[in-house]
Amino acid sequence: MAGEKEYGVAIIGAGHAGAQAAIALRKEGFTGTVALIGDEPDPPYERPPLSKDYLKDEKTFERMLIRRPDFWADKEIALLPATRIEAVDAAARRLAVADGPAIRYGKLIWAAGGRPRPLPCGSDVGLRGVHAVRTRTDVDRLKVELPAARRAVIIGGGYIGLEAAAAMAGRGLDITVIEAEDRLLARVAGADISAFYRRRHEAAGVRFLLGTRTSCLRAEDGAIAWVELERGETLPADIVIVGIGILPNVEPLLAAGAEGDNGAVVDASCRTSLPDIWAIGDCARHRNPYAGGAAVRLESVQNANDQANVAAADICGRPAKYEALPWFWSNQYEVRLQTAGLSAGHDEAVLRGDPETGRFSVCYLKAGQLIAADCIGRPADFVQAQKLIAAGVRPQRAALEDPETPLKSLLPV
Ligand SMILES: Cc1cc2nc3c(=O)[nH]c(=O)nc-3n(C[C@H](O)[C@H](O)[C@H](O)COP(=O)(O)OP(=O)(O)OC[C@H]3O[C@@H](n4cnc5c(N)ncnc54)[C@H](O)[C@@H]3O)c2cc1C
Structure with missing residues (x-):
């Protein structure tokens, strides 16, 4: 049809996951055409400051941009002006656009995030x-x-x-x-x-x-x-x-036949059940090794970036699996929380340090195994807890609750 464009990879959603997927494709050496297609009027920006320093007027929007404005053209990534994809035809590899000609693709990365519930x-x-x-x-x-x-x-x-x-x-x-x-x-x-x-x-x-x-x-x-x-x-x-909370933006993908429920179901390479379509970020439902293999949808920058890297590698023919340890942070007042792992399903929570001091951690165990830690004002705990969780350590409770015992000393030798 007149005016239709075709891209080697079309990425839907120009948020954290979509932007990182485009960046990673070029880093992986992908030389085909790439389009980054989002429905917001702004170029890709970081969302976390929205509820933090941007709301407080302590950070300008320019400082939230994921890359400088000319980066996308330099990397030959077509950053389309605000464009909303209404429907996906997986057999014809075509995307219906709200107002404008359809877009054709070779491979599709669905990174449409979520909308407020x-x-x-x-x-x-x-x-x-x-x-x-x-x-x-x-x-x-x-x-x-x-x-x-x-x-x-x-x-x-x-x-x-x-x-x-x-x-x-x-x-x-x-x-x-x-x-x-x-x-x-x-x-x-x-x-x-x-x-x-x-x-x-x-x-x-x-x-x-x-x-x-x-x-x-x-x-x-x-x-x-x-x-x-x-x-x-x-x-x-x-x-x-x-x-x-949010509802994942996956309706066009599910209407096209992708398997899903509260997100698009993806495998370890972030592939959906439809051919040549990947889903990443807040909208992707995947089996996470740090959730005991349960199917989860994670809403974090780490997850968006790491899944984007996996999808880009897979598209470029380099075998990659999403098995990164989840982590998260939150800033409120002077308090910085850093979370390693996923605490859902824990059966024991061990307090490490005194909350009154504003520096403490909570370690979460399931059947004796450390699965997550929330660390406030204790960055070393955050870093070391990640290693313990990845190693599947079953720490002694007494050692865990002693804030003077470095967590790294609980790693097996
Ligand atoms: C206020 C706030 C604070 C946060 N703070 C933290 C934090 O401190 N730490 C942390 O790890 N995470 C934080 N998060 C979560 C993090 O920002 C998200 O996990 C991340 O943005 C997910 O990236 P994404 O690309 O999957 O989705 P998004 O960043 O939401 O991007 C999806 C994009 O796709 C667009 N889109 C949707 N449907 C269509 C369509 N049909 N056609 C075209 N475009 C479409 C959307 O408008 C959006 O621009 C925060 C989120 C918010 C909102």
Whole structure:
């Protein structure tokens, strides 16, 4: 058809995973044409600062760019202007575009990430005052409204909600965080970490409503006015941030016949069930050796980058498997959390150090084996825990809980 272009590799999604896949293809020596196709108006940028220093106005957008603007052309990577892929025809190797000619591909990397999960009561991100924190556009919109706001309600006590609370605290706002579980970060961290963050936020004046669900958002004159809770109470709000997780953007891929459910299912080389289509990053569901082989979807920069490298190597004919140890970080106030491994399914949590000092770790064990560690202000624990987890060590509890015993001394000799 007229105007249709064809690329050796088309990458859908110009976020962390997509950008890294394009970079890695060139590093692997791929000489064919590469298109990086995303639906955001900006060139690839780092998402983590959105809820941290970018929201606090301590980092400019230019400093968040994954590569300098002319990098893509230098590497002969076609960075298409905002383009949304609506459908995939895997047999014809064609991509239907919202407004414009279809795109043909030789190989396809699906790196479309996720979108904010809507509130069950039908939250309306778009209603004045109601926000998500997923894209630069989201945060710019939030930053425009913040100066006039007095009361902020954050729905969701996970990393995004807590980072946003920390970034907004200290500007005279009344901030309330609503969390359905009975503790913060319940999905991703142990109780000691939850309690530590709760105290730190409360010291900054943030209020928590735990074990609490919202029933609906009420608007007045086209703007958010109240958040209604299931238990009947109403909270006045000028700003609402909805941070209750994401839904993977895989519908076009699944409609094309790819196997999937809460993400596109991929094998160890990040291949989907469709020929010559890989899926990577937040939208890929893979069997992870550090989750006991369970199928998981990870939402982290590490996962996005490492899966991108695997897919690029596989496309270039170099055998590669995704078996990297997961790691993650979060910055709130002066507190830097570094996480090694995946703690889900642990049956024992060992505290290492005193949380009151602001320097401690929590080590997670499953059937005696170290599977993860959350490290606050203890970077050496983070580095050494990675080695212990990779080695499948079963440490003595007494040695683990002694903060003076270096974790590396627990490695087998
Ligand atoms: C506020 C925030 C803070 C975070 N902080 C941390 C952190 O501290 N540490 C950490 O490890 N991780 C953090 N993360 C998670 C991390 O940013 C993600 O795991 C990572 O961005 C995933 O990369 P991705 O490429 O899979 O998805 P994304 O970066 O989301 O990129 C996907 C892109 O695809 C586009 N797209 C979707 N559908 C289509 C379509 N049909 N056609 C074209 N384009 C499409 C999307 O708009 C998006 O631009 C944070 C995330 C957020 C939102």
